[in-house]
Amino acid sequence: MYLEITIPCHNEAHRLEMGFSKLSAWLQQHPQHACRIGIVIADNGSTDATLAIAQRLAPESPVPCRVRHLDQADLALALRDAWDTSTADIVGYADTDMATDLDHLDQVLSLFADSAVNTVNGSRWLPTSVIGDRSLKRRICSRALRLGVRLLTGIRATDIACGFKFFRRNWFADHSPSLFSEQFFLGGELLFLAERESPASVVEIPIRWTDQPGSRIHIRRAMLAYWHGIRQLRARHCKK
Numbered sequence: 001m002y003l004e005i006t007i008p009c010h011n012e013a014h015r016l017e018m019g020f021s022k023l024s025a026w027l028q029q030h031p032q033h034a035c036r037i038g039i040v041i042a043d044n045g046s047t048d049a050t051l052a053i054a055q056r057l058a059p060e061s062p063v064p065c066r067v068r069h070l071d072q073a074d075l076a077l078a079l080r081d082a083w084d085t086s087t088a089d090i091v092g093y094a095d096t097d098m099a100t101d102l103d104h105l106d107q108v109l110s111l112f113a114d115s116a117v118n119t120v121n122g123s124r125w126l127p128t129s130v131i132g133d134r135s136l137k138r139r140i141c142s143r144a145l146r147l148g149v150r151l152l153t154g155i156r157a158t159d160i161a162c163g164f165k166f167f168r169r170n171w172f173a174d175h176s177p178s179l180f181s182e183q184f185f186l187g188g189e190l191l192f193l194a195e196r197e198s199p200a201s202v203v204e205i206p207i208r209w210t211d212q213p214g215s216r217i218h219i220r221r222a223m224l225a226y227w228h229g230i231r232q233l234r235a236r237h238c239k240k
Contacts, residue, residue, distance in 0.1 A: 001112060003166070004088035005105075006040040008078045012096045013048040015212070016041070019098045020057050026102040027062045036109065039065040040082040045073025076186035080179065083172055092120075092166030097212035100164040104207055108166050111203050118171045118201040119194040121157050121187075122164030124209050132210035141223055149188065152230050156195055157204055160188035161226070164207060167194075180236065184222055185229025192233060 005023070009016055020041070027033060039061055041054040051069055058065040068082050083091040090112050094100060100122055108120050124131050125146060142161065149155050165187045172190070181189045194202045 001090065001109065002036055002038065002088045003090040003092070003105075003109060003112075004038040004040055004082075004086050006042050006079055006082040006091065006093040007096055008042045008044065008075050008082075008093055009046060009050050009054065009096055010044050010073050010075070010078075011046045011048045011050060013046070013050045013053055015097055016050055016053050017057060019096045020061075022098040023094070023102060024060070024062055026105075030106075033105070033109075034063060037105070038063055038088060040068060040086070041065065042068045042070075042078040042082045044070045044075065044078035075183050076179075076181045079186055080176060083167075083169065084176055086169055088169055090166055091169045091172060093163060095163035099209050099212050100162070101208035101210075104164065104205060107205055111205070112166070112168065116198075116201060117203055118168045118198070119191065119203070120166045121159065121191060121202065121204045122162045122207040122209075123157070123159035123204045124162055124207060125158040126204060126206035129206040130208040138211075138219065141219055145223065145226055148227070148230060153188075153192060153233050155188065155192050156199065157191045157202065159204075160185075160191055162187075162207070162209070165190070180232055181229055183225040183229075185226055185233075188226070188229055189233060192237065196237075 027037060043051045043054055054067045058067050070078055070081055079093055104122060111117050111120050123129060145161060149160055167190060175193055179189060
């Protein structure tokens with residue numbers, strides 16, 4: 001079983017190398033995964049030195065590393081491009097800053113050993129999750145999003161926004177042509193589809209997550225993108 005982890009990047013020149021170094025160090029400390037894990041750096045629409053840094057880092061990777069580039073700044077399109085061009089058994093992503101403890105990759109690989117599992121979702125909201133300090137604004141927005149997703153779409157997963165999600169690639173490929181998501185909502189759309197087909201195929205795991213400095217995500221724009229995705233999902237699926 002081969003897993004390819006995507007690092008989506010938009011204007012991340014200030015912290016791509018730091019996150020990549022954390023992932024590389026973890027892989028070097030776990031040589032048993034040298035033949036089981038690959039990396040994709042997916043630059044989308046960066047106007048800084050992100051692409052140049054990615055192209056420099058890729059040959060230094062301890063495991064195979066691809067670089068993908070899109071002119072358009074769109075997280076969902078970057079992930080779809082990386083996964084549509086992958087030959088791995090499992091595809092997924094982690095945030096550029098590697099805020100989620102990478103030791104959870106062991107658990108992800110173990111879970112996919114069960115052929116009935118199509119999706120593994122990292123969650124910061126499970127009772128045993130360990131979360132570092134977050135601003136009050138981010139906590140309020142996260143709670144509002146979590147409640148809205150549950151009430152308006154019926155998604156049972158507790159954390160659609162966490163940047164630590166993995167999918168069986170063949171399952172993703174079956175759904176890729178019909179996906180509508182832009183920006184941040186792709187994970188939510190895929191969780192909805194997986195739960196609708198087979199709730200037992202989706203496994204949520206508690207994670208250790210530490211907020212890292214340097215994020216340039218505009219919270220208001222991100223929240224608007226999530227709510228836009230929720231409206232689209234309801235229009236396509238929830239009122240039929």
